[in-house]
Amino acid sequence: MATNTVFQALDTETNRLAQYFLNRIYEDNSAERKHFLSWLKHDVKELHDKVNIVHKKLLMNQMFPNFAIDTKNDIIAADYRNKGNDQFQLGNSLEAVEHYNNCIAMAKSKEILALAYADRSEVFFTLCMRKECLEEIERALASGYPDEVQMAGRRERIQQLQESANNYYEEVPEIIAKHPTIQSASDCVRIGESGRCVVATRDIDIGEVIAVEKPYTSAVFPNDNLFYCHHCSKLCYNMIACEHCTQALFCGKECKQKSLDLYHRYECPILFALNEYKANDTTLLVALRVALLALNDCFMLNTFEGDHRKVYRSDRYNEIHFLRPTSEPSELDLLHETVLTAFVYELLWAKTSYFHRVTSLWCHQDDFRNKFKEVMLQQLLSTKFNAVKIYDYVHNPKLNETDNYGFGMYSFFPLFAHSCCANVMKSYHGTTMVLRALNTIKKGHQCFVNRYGLRYDAFTEPVRSHMLLVSRLPPCECKACRERWIPHLGNLPQICEQLGIENMEFEHIIKRFIGIDLDVAKEYLPRLIAMLKECEEAEPLGNALILKRMIAHCYAIFGNKRML
Numbered sequence: 001m002a003t004n005t006v007f008q009a010l011d012t013e014t015n016r017l018a019q020y021f022l023n024r025i026y027e028d029n030s031a032e033r034k035h036f037l038s039w040l041k042h043d044v045k046e047l048h049d050k051v052n053i054v055h056k057k058l059l060m061n062q063m064f065p066n067f068a069i070d071t072k073n074d075i076i077a078a079d080y081r082n083k084g085n086d087q088f089q090l091g092n093s094l095e096a097v098e099h100y101n102n103c104i105a106m107a108k109s110k111e112i113l114a115l116a117y118a119d120r121s122e123v124f125f126t127l128c129m130r131k132e133c134l135e136e137i138e139r140a141l142a143s144g145y146p147d148e149v150q151m152a153g154r155r156e157r158i159q160q161l162q163e164s165a166n167n168y169y170e171e172v173p174e175i176i177a178k179h180p181t182i183q184s185a186s187d188c189v190r191i192g193e194s195g196r197c198v199v200a201t202r203d204i205d206i207g208e209v210i211a212v213e214k215p216y217t218s219a220v221f222p223n224d225n226l227f228y229c230h231h232c233s234k235l236c237y238n239m240i241a242c243e244h245c246t247q248a249l250f251c252g253k254e255c256k257q258k259s260l261d262l263y264h265r266y267e268c269p270i271l272f273a274l275n276e277y278k279a280n281d282t283t284l285l286v287a288l289r290v291a292l293l294a295l296n297d298c299f300m301l302n303t304f305e306g307d308h309r310k311v312y313r314s315d316r317y318n319e320i321h322f323l324r325p326t327s328e329p330s331e332l333d334l335l336h337e338t339v340l341t342a343f344v345y346e347l348l349w350a351k352t353s354y355f356h357r358v359t360s361l362w363c364h365q366d367d368f369r370n371k372f373k374e375v376m377l378q379q380l381l382s383t384k385f386n387a388v389k390i391y392d393y394v395h396n397p398k399l400n401e402t403d404n405y406g407f408g409m410y411s412f413f414p415l416f417a418h419s420c421c422a423n424v425m426k427s428y429h430g431t432t433m434v435l436r437a438l439n440t441i442k443k444g445h446q447c448f449v450n451r452y453g454l455r456y457d458a459f460t461e462p463v464r465s466h467m468l469l470v471s472r473l474p475p476c477e478c479k480a481c482r483e484r485w486i487p488h489l490g491n492l493p494q495i496c497e498q499l500g501i502e503n504m505e506f507e508h509i510i511k512r513f514i515g516i517d518l519d520v521a522k523e524y525l526p527r528l529i530a531m532l533k534e535c536e537e538a539e540p541l542g543n544a545l546i547l548k549r550m551i552a553h554c555y556a557i558f559g560n561k562r563m564l
């Protein structure tokens with residue numbers, strides 16, 4: 001399931017931009033390198049001063065690259081369309097739609113767009129996806145598709161179909177008793193006094209919803225932009241493209257307009273260059289989006305710490321601002337992110353009107369620029385730790401599994417501490433995160449999530465501590481680590497018997513028997529929960545682990561929306 005970015009970042013070449021900077025400016029002089037790194041981290045106090053120093057050096061040494069230019073291209077678009085047609089002939093609908101979506105992102109002229117919309121309408125027609133098919137027919141006609149009779153015929157035939165019942169996922173659950181001062185939480189928890197800590201205010205049952213949180217903002221991975229909306233990050237098969245760049249596709253006109261108004265008009269001219277330069281910073285886009293959005297409301301910051309009368313909200317920048325990185329950046333990390341901030345600043349400055357606008361809030365241009373640099377650098381340093389990967393269930397008959405497609409910036413979720421044997425799990429309905437108890441949690445006990453993907457049954461204790469150490473994260477003090485739990489896979493035949501199903505392998509139960517079948521999940525959940533209640537105290541012995549994994553799987557598919 002979703003793992004944190006911290007470890008992924010270590011797999012790739014680290015601090016590429018810091019090396020680039022040091023090699024060019026200090027060449028072989030290691031004493032000067034060391035001095036600069038230490039000085040930048042410890043002596044330059046303000047974040048925006050760090051960026052200004054680095055930016056000036058980059059400028060003086062002519063170190064800004066020729067940023068890549070994004071252009072729409074009908075020839076490339078037509079090529080994608082041909083590939084789509086080939087896949088459609090072979091009966092591969094998903095691949096066909098992927099190529100058509102690429103074609104639409106690339107297309108410059110209305111003619112190509114019209115053809116691609118018409119092609120998509122045919123795929124959705126054969127798949128009986130009524131709503132999508134009708135939308136494509138209207139788009140094709142609006143773009144001047146020549147064969148109006150053909151479209152009218154298709155429209156008539158698809159309209160005879162019933163609208164699909166849309167029951168392939170569960171509704172987002174409601175919190176029954178909302179917390180009076182935590183916007184996204186139930187009143188069964190409170191925020192603890194120190195650091196990252198959420199505590200139960202009463203006994204919480206297995207499966208009880210603890211929080212339902214929408215992200216402040218989210219961003220889709222560049223590779224997943226063909227099926228997930230650039231603005232709301234929701235799954236969509238028939239997206240429309242930004243007219244100016246090849247990087248942004250939207251689920252509809254509304255998202256396109258909202259995105260343009262809020263941030264995309266600044267992001268649009270630089271997105272292509274940024275995607276080329278992202279290096280190992282997979283969280284770059286979400287950090288930039290937070291920075292662009294934050295500048296609208298970051299004049300009015302209020303700390304929440306220590307004042308529980310204030311409402312802890314998920315829909316504004318304020319709470320995000322006070323989420324700090326879990327560990328201090330190294331000198332090289334800091335330089336890397338500072339160079340990246342300078343790159344982003346330079347791009348925005350050179351290619352967009354972002355810094356040219358003068359609003360009533362920002363009478364001094366320098367203040368505005370410095371504020372941007374500060375928020376951007378702070379976000380680059382902290383999103384690695386605080387942004388959360390969002391996953392979806394991939395419908396594949398052989399291996400139903402989760403697939404991460406983007407990042408969300410949530411403000412309540414990061415307040416939970418990590419445990420390798422977490423008693424709270426997260427699942428998604430689109431980008432809306434649902435947190436549920438995975439164990440009985442007694443009043444006054446702490447709630448834990450698995451922040452780093454380090455489940456005790458997936459990695460041994462030495463591997464887990466090593467991974468935390470190399471990421472400069474504090475050592476884990478969870479029960480599984482303290483007591484060196486050894487995972488027990490329990491008595492599977494006994495579980496099958498109690499469930500009244502034939503004896504089968506664990507993987508088979510997860511991938512085939514439950515799979516992504518909501519009805520099966522709903523039928524067996526109450527029994528699984530009752531069985532876990534009987535044996536959870538004995539974990540890691542007995543059947544607790546295996547039951548928890550089955551329950552987690554059932555909840556994880558509740559928000560699944562995939563059709564293809």
Ligand SMILES: [Zn+2]
Nearest residue numbers: 229232251255
């Ligand atoms: Zn959308």
Ligand SMILES: [Zn+2]
Nearest residue numbers: 242245248268
């Ligand atoms: Zn754009």
Ligand SMILES: [Zn+2]
Nearest residue numbers: 420476478481
């Ligand atoms: Zn642990």
